[in-house]
Amino acid sequence: MKPANSEERMMYYGKGDVFVYRTFAKPLSGIQSIPESDFTGRENIIFGMNVKIAVGGEDFLPSFTEGDNRLVVATDSMKNFIQRHAAQYEGSTMEGFLEFVSRRFLETYPQMSSILITGKETPFEAALVPVDSVLQESCLVFRHSRNEYATVTLEMVRTENDAAIVSHLCGISDLQLIKVSGNSFTGFVRDEYTTLPEDGNRPLFIYLNIGWRYGDVQDAMGKDAARYVPAEQVRDIAGAVFEQVETRSIQHLIYHIGCRVLERFPQLEEVRFESQNRTWDTVVDTIPNSTGRVYTEPRPPYGFQGFSVIRQDLGQKGSNQ
Numbered sequence: 001m002k003p004a005n006s007e008e009r010m011m012y013y014g015k016g017d018v019f020v021y022r023t024f025a026k027p028l029s030g031i032q033s034i035p036e037s038d039f040t041g042r043e044n045i046i047f048g049m050n051v052k053i054a055v056g057g058e059d060f061l062p063s064f065t066e067g068d069n070r071l072v073v074a075t076d077s078m079k080n081f082i083q084r085h086a087a088q089y090e091g092s093t094m095e096g097f098l099e100f101v102s103r104r105f106l107e108t109y110p111q112m113s114s115i116l117i118t119g120k121e122t123p124f125e126a127a128l129v130p131v132d133s134v135l136q137e138s139c140l141v142f143r144h145s146r147n148e149y150a151t152v153t154l155e156m157v158r159t160e161n162d163a164a165i166v167s168h169l170c171g172i173s174d175l176q177l178i179k180v181s182g183n184s185f186t187g188f189v190r191d192e193y194t195t196l197p198e199d200g201n202r203p204l205f206i207y208l209n210i211g212w213r214y215g216d217v218q219d220a221m222g223k224d225a226a227r228y229v230p231a232e233q234v235r236d237i238a239g240a241v242f243e244q245v246e247t248r249s250i251q252h253l254i255y256h257i258g259c260r261v262l263e264r265f266p267q268l269e270e271v272r273f274e275s276q277n278r279t280w281d282t283v284v285d286t287i288p289n290s291t292g293r294v295y296t297e298p299r300p301p302y303g304f305q306g307f308s309v310i311r312q313d314l315g316q317k318g319s320n321q
């Protein structure tokens, strides 16, 4: 909870893997539509997440130094607190729920002065079922998705007579995207250590975690759905930009995805990327009478990139190519 170089002592405790599945939460509707996405809202028939909470406060010092548990809220109780508050949450976003439950912790336990809370969505997709001979999304049956999932981290501190969010990051994790052609990687440093050939047309496979920060964190809560940024729309922007840009590298691609996200959502200040290169290895380069090839999984080690796109980048954006 404290930066590694902080003079202050590190001290926190909490609970991870707190699974919460709330059924029939309030649907999310009224979000802005964007050209890159057909996402219009969430039914929230299953509102599921994995929560991790860490609480801090000087009052916990004797629990470490003297074994004095008088102010210790058992982490088992924290788990119950989070799960039972899911029944009381009246909103429709993970951000809103985590803010709600963090405020309730600070209201209930004066010995807690800060909360760091993370939620990872457990994604479910509606099964398609026939209704009057037409396939429609079921309201009852869902497939547990193994694909990407939304994430939220909030840090909340007690203030004089209230609580305030001092940092936040919303996001989408484990997005795995491949573009089978239209990607090059050329012109990089060639010296005695270079064995990688230049490639004018590679199948670029990336693992992507994307995070975003709002100018006003209250926009993240979804009370005004028109100002909320759904992870599904960010996911769809990533796919659309990947399709549209002749990528010269992953570095080049993520910059353009970030610029597009900031263009679509003026309420955001920053978009952050962590990417990993999982480009397939070529096994058969040329197949007679076909433009296809045969590939296999890449071998470790894997390259990675980290990059933040900020508002100032929009003014200086280069060409899309």
Ligand SMILES: O=c1[nH]c(=O)c2[nH]c(=O)[nH]c2[nH]1
Pocket: 185, 196, 248, 249, 250, 251, 277, 303
């Ligand atoms: O998109 C890429 N960026 C790199 O920096 C790099 N380095 C490398 O070996 N392959 C790639 N691909």
